[in-house]
Amino acid sequence: MRNKYISFLFRLVLGLLFLFASLDKIAHPSRFVTAVGNYQLLPDVLSYYSALFLPWLELFCGLFLIAGIFVKTSAGLIGLMLLVFLAALLSALFRGLNIDCGCFSGSTSVSLLRLLEDLVMLAMAIYLVFCYEPWLGLHLRIQEMRLSRVVIFLLIVSAFAVQAQTTVTILHTNNINGTLENCLCADHPLGSIEKIKTEVDSIRSGNSTVLFVDTGDFFSAFGDKQKDRISIQAQRLLAYNFLGIGDQEFSNGAAFFRDEIYSPELPYSSLNLKIKGLGGIPAYKRISVDGTDILITSVIAPDVFRFYDKNLIADIQTDDPVHSLQIFLNRHSADFIILVSHLGLERDKMIAQKFPAVNLILGGHSQDALKQALKINKTIIVQAGSDGYYLGKTVVHFSNTKKVTGFTSELLPMYLRLANDEQIADLARGYDFQFIKNSFKHQKLPRPVGAGFLTLPANRCAACHQKQYEKWQKSAHAHSWESIRKKKKTKSAQCVVCHVSGFGRPDGFINENLTPELKAVVCTDCHWTAPEHLQKKSKETVQKIKASVCLRCHDTRNDADFDFKKEKPQITH
Secondary structure: OOOHHHHHHHHHHHHHHHHHHHHHHHHHHHHHHHHHOOOOOOHHHHHHHHHHHHHHHHHHHHHHHHHOOOHHHHHHHHHHHHHHHHHHHHHHHOOOOEOOOOOOOOOOOHHHHHHHHHHHHHHHHHHHHOOOOOOOOOOOHHOOOOHHHHHHHHHHHHHHOOOOEEEEEEEEEEEOOOOOOOOOOOOEOOOOHHHHHHHHHHEEEOOOEEEEOOOOOOOOOOHHHHHHHHHHHHHHHOOOOOOOOHHHHHOOOOHHHHHHOOOOOOOOOOOOEEEEOOOOOOOOEEEEEEEEEEEEEEEEEEHHHHHOOOOOOOOOOOOOOHHHHHHHHOOOOOEEEEEEEOOOOOHHHHHHHHOOOOOOEOOOOOOOOOOOEEEEEEEEEOOOOOOEEEEEEEEEEEEEOOOOEEEEEEEEEEEEEOOOOOOHHHHHHHHHHHHHHHHHHHHHOOOOOOOOOOOOOHHHHHHOOOOHHHHHHHHOOHHHHHHHOOOOOOHHHHHHHOOOOOOOOOOOHHHHHHHHOOOOOOOOHHOOOOOHHHOOOOOHHEEEOOOOHHHHHOOOOOOOOOOHHHHHHHHHO
């Protein structure tokens, strides 16, 4: 039903609402950038630029409705924005997010009331698109411009809001605790640095504004020199841009840190820690990102060493971190200051209150997993838990005048389904294999397939033996791992050895994460295969199945009723 009075009322109400909604977002862009980022629906870059552009689109659509020009076009654009807003609100409600909806100034939480308001505005926009009747509007020739020209005009008018912006992505870890990979415990089904490396490389790819930082306690807490030497290699592979120093870097003593961990090539830094016999550790690092001056420094609390053997830390001196930071900030300034803190969360909050010049605190030591960043005054505090379960990701946006316009912060879970970095996975496999060797020393376990024969994943055999492979897939051998998983025996070497391939060999099964392709009894466990078989595919290079091969596992203790002659036809293929 076309009615000029209803049309006038709807365009005036809708125009004023969107004009009002846009003004606070334009005046305080950082709030809206954060609000859009909190929905966790878009990549950081898209989230950032859409948050800067949308308020200007709202502004001009609102002005055009009030003025009575481009009414249908403006109402159509508003309708599209409202549909997007409705989808975002529904998503947030379903996920249980308690966030600011970003609709108007002030704190307006996501709720069913917000949905109802948007539906009412959407109804008004739809009416104006299909039933608009002009009245008391500006009748200018510009109304006759095509829709595409109007959209281009709005984009041009809004463009200055998003030009010359800088976005810096800060990836961070803390309290890795010497964890090369996850324990695969049921209560922590996440990976560690073997997956963090892959994730960091992916984020860095094609993005030159990424900083990767660790806040300390990268090494084990119990002075495991063998593991720490492997961790040194892993730390180099991760290629951090900045390394804070925690107390666990000294779990083997100051001499071990000085002689084996520390290297001028590694970006270690500390404002208040000194080590006898080690030339001055850099107190800070200054980095320029697209012309934005970023200053990073690190502090550690003296009392983190209170339980250490005094002989181990005799060469360590730690000055008061608050006093050291006060002097440092009096002497240095930058567009953005990052404090890498090994003080613990409660002291980080105190630092944020006392030193507003610090823009971002990357925390550690207390091992808190902050799913949402804390903001005290203008200082952001983040921390990424422990053991590499999460990779912290904080994205900071700067205007062309180097002022912070907004930020987003999240913890990226290192799900087991994520790909492993093969170099770090190799380090973990080598370390874990030593434990497996000890199992064979201290327990009576079936010996693995001899070193002169291959251990290969079943899918390697499928390339030439497809029919046999398909029959094997339906066998109990192919599902041997699931049988002990159901019985919760996957941590028992006595069980694992007969339900996987190559357990006890360097190239055999280690665990589900590092060697998932070997978590079954595969072809080469029964058909002992010489390496020459890969070049010379003949029967002579593969041994016939013998009773002794099967009886390694199907012995009187594990399978008292096993009869080789009776069972062999069932596995022949």
